[in-house]
Amino acid sequence: MATPINSTDKPQRQAAAEGNFYTEKPGQLGPGMNPRIQRLRKLSVDTEPSLSIERALHETAFYRENYGKYSIPVLRSLNFLDHCEKKTLYLGDDELIVGERGPAPKVVPTFPELTCHSVEDFEVLNTRDQQRYTISEDDIATYAREVIPYWQGRTVRERIFGHVPQEWQAAYEAGLFTEFMEQRAPGHTALDGKIYRTGMLDFKQRIAEKIAALDYLNDPEATDKFEELKAMDISCDAVILFAERHAELAEEKAATENDPQRAAELSTIAEVCRRVPAHAPRTFHEAIQMYWFVHLGTITELNGWDAMNPGHFDQHLAPFYAAEIKAGTLTREQAKELISCFWIKVNNHPAPPKVGITARESGTYNDFTNINIGGITADGRDGVSEVSYIMLEVIEELHILQPGNSVHISAKTPDRFLNAACRVIRQGHGYPSIFNPDVYVLELMRQGKSLRDAREGGCSGCIEVGAFGKEAYILTGYLNVPKVFEVTLNNGIDPVTGKIAGIATGDPCSFNSYEELYQAFLKQLNFIVDTKVRVSNYIDRMFAKYAPAPFLSVVIEDCIEKGKDYYDGGPRYNTNYIQCTGLGTVTDSLSALKTHVFEQQTFTMERVLDAVAKDFAGEEFLRQTIVNKTPFFGNDDEAADAIAGRVYQDLLAAIEGQPNVKGECFHLNMLSTTCHIYFGKVLGATPNGRFAGKSISDGTSPSHGADTNGPPAVIRSLSKLDQTMSGGTLLNLRFLPSLLKRDEDIAKLGQLVRSYFTLGGHHIQFNIVDTATLRAAQCSPEDYKDLLVRMAGYSDYFNDMNNDLQQEIIERTQNEEL
């Protein structure tokens, strides 16, 4: 690994920001079921993410030599094969599951064919406070010499930005939306169970049959299909070769290993790597390693966002577990150790570093592999098994950022599993999030999936759903809905920059009714969505033509069948999503103007807009009146909920059914991830009393602190949206640990979840607040009005207590923290 420069000048690493939720204790290795896992975990969390230029060097040399000799798909697969043949391998001392994308844990390659980092980008990445990626000066110099000159003007990113129309550029720079595909490949892919039944040699056989059956006489696309199928075939060879190299390395190490136990482990690793991915796995160990090689293959071939996802991993592993437990060839402890090894492997792979606006909106190492646990099987039975419980134990023990994880609770899921998940939630890391298969199966079927494919689906990344193993569901970017409203209130101008960002929809002070205001907002919304969709479609074709993913296409259903790439409509289903953010903020802003300007006429439109323009300076009476005396979303208030429902329907109308380039269409989901923070930063003050620059509401959650009637009221407000029309909604609820003290409190949390899901909820996540949050609440009480304090016979809102008593709650919380 390269030596970082100026290491003494750099700020301290923030352990929690990197997902190390465990407070180190001197002289101890840290959490984990046994010393092996403790050491592997410690290495993973202690290692600072760094960059490797190896992949870029291989790729640049390969492109220089070979560009123009082959079709693009074949070029891509040969490039992949070349890298798999040459890349530096890593096999750590304690490892049972093997393989790294980079030359060592936490080392991330670059993908210059998509976005070529500049010297300046590297300097920033190397020294910034958060989400730092170190790189040596030598490597930067080599990159400047070998890589940058070749890719200049040739990257997908430059070609996209060279093409986009002026109105797109203006809206993008104003922060009206983001564009996921401008520097990372479209990903959001999860797998079904086929790789546990089908080895790469079997896939090659299928590909050969398809090639043999090509009809050059009648099918005008036969040549293109041949090139794509040939590329898929080569990519299978690439991952087999990659595994074989690991087998050789393990055998070499076994030969010189003095510890007989480790020598035996290395021999097993070699045996496993000779078996998978060439053949279908036979054992629990092989099954996990099979997935891991496929995972590494897809994230090395391209840098899809989100990374890659095994889907219902517990369901895929359960038959192997059951068979081996029965045969006596595996113990529960061994299974748990292998799962722990896998978990740490995922944590070893931070997201490739982003640049520009995308870096601002997604400042995280998380690459959003989200393991789905529980749920229902493809034939509609309860999917919980002993493996599900083992995974919960691993999550509870390891305290690491990646992989993300979620539990899936259908009406068929036993309470025992839900309660086990709630106990993990009680730890307060925000995981696991909870999903409702009974609703997302309907969402997927409404989009046209078969019942079986829908049941095999789930969530990848955050809350977006897809048919695992059969669908390309491309997230194209976030839509800043409150910003659309802000531009409406300024007749097409972005007040933050003074530049034109949308279209003229009229001076709001001339509007005589709320309806006129709302129609202006709709007009602006439709314009912005159309602008975004046009460019997203263009980018989609760029990937289909210039950066196909033949290896990913092998493992996604129907790509081989159709002879088409994952990015070119190969999968059985092809969806594009736009993720809408800030429903709470825009609802509350509309409600404030409706209530105070048009209904009660407390204030004139001029005065409110003037106050907003001044960021409420000198207008505290107005701001407080709005904040405290307006119906806000999340309180089971019909007036506010009706506005939210209407905005939601109109977002659907604007997005739903817009054609994508694969003969299918766009759908909506209500995701925000970390983008609500960036969107808030580019947004001035809003009429709901929110100050300029502060975060907007996340997903479909109420605005921060707007919900003051308790969790059931939030849930009832959310349940008024027909969530089955979306591709996912998001609800974050904050809970004080005192609400989760006793076993029965944990059961009640589960019952609250059941209630929401009965009412049609898609997803819910609990943030168990810590003392730091409570201190933040003391500083800005308005954002934390929802913090409930419940004690026997007494209940109050944290905000309503005086300083001494708040202090006492903080101390109590501290005592209750683990």
Next chain:
Amino acid sequence: MHQPLVFDIKRYCINDGPGIRITIFFKGCPLSCHWCHNPESISPKVEKLYTVGRCIHCNACVYVCPEKACDLTNGGIVTDPDLCTLCGKCADICPTRAIEMSGRPYSVHELLLEIEKEVPFFDSSGGGVTFSGGEPLLHPEFLIAILDECGEHGIHRAVDTYGCVAREVLLEVARHTDLFLYDLKLMDPERHRQWTGVSNEKILANLVALAETAVEIQIRVPLIAGVNDDEANITAMADFIAALPGGPRPLSLLPYHGIAAGKHAKLGRIYDEQGLAEPSPQDIGRVSAIFAARGIRVSIGG
């Protein structure tokens, strides 16, 4: 029908009976316990609450008050109780809710609508409604009407009482209730009078009478160090509960906490915490053991 004042409705209550509950707090209480954590519950009338920390000194209440009863001082808004007619105009204009009027009347129908919203949460958790206060039994006609409505809608009903009411009222309400949360504080009548303002004879006799009916009873004991956690009191209480007709009933210990003091300030009162202290875990363990030794099932915190 007389409509009692409700001063609060809380959702996701997890300490006031089985499951996830909605708790309705009525104003008015015959006791005035020294440690009361809901002091606005004591008076049966509307009261004006003022939270000084929220006040932005905008003077709006001073201007709007028709009686000129509000005055802005260095310590915030001061209301002259002789001039104030509790009309609530100050609370209406107050932008920050620093001024709030505590207590509003509900009809049975209105209250039922609020309760019914929670049915999905009752269904998943085995929860229901808890009527608390104050003392809900001060409004028997209204209480029975709403209990009946809830019963017809299949909603589990709990009544949280101090038992200091006429026996016929208690027994009549019992016919319309699924669960009583029955508070006991001190066994010695004199000490009870000293700390709560009333004697406990009626409370204890009423509990015996209630225990003779079929209604489910859960006893609740606020545990305050230095007030009622002594051996003598706890032993007497344990003996009393053990000897109840139909056998001992389960008991929840509610450890006292000083957190409620802020509410007294809102009423313009000073909270004298003298002599009141939180019980230590050891105290709670010791007290629990005395109850458990007499076959009483003890839980901590509701």
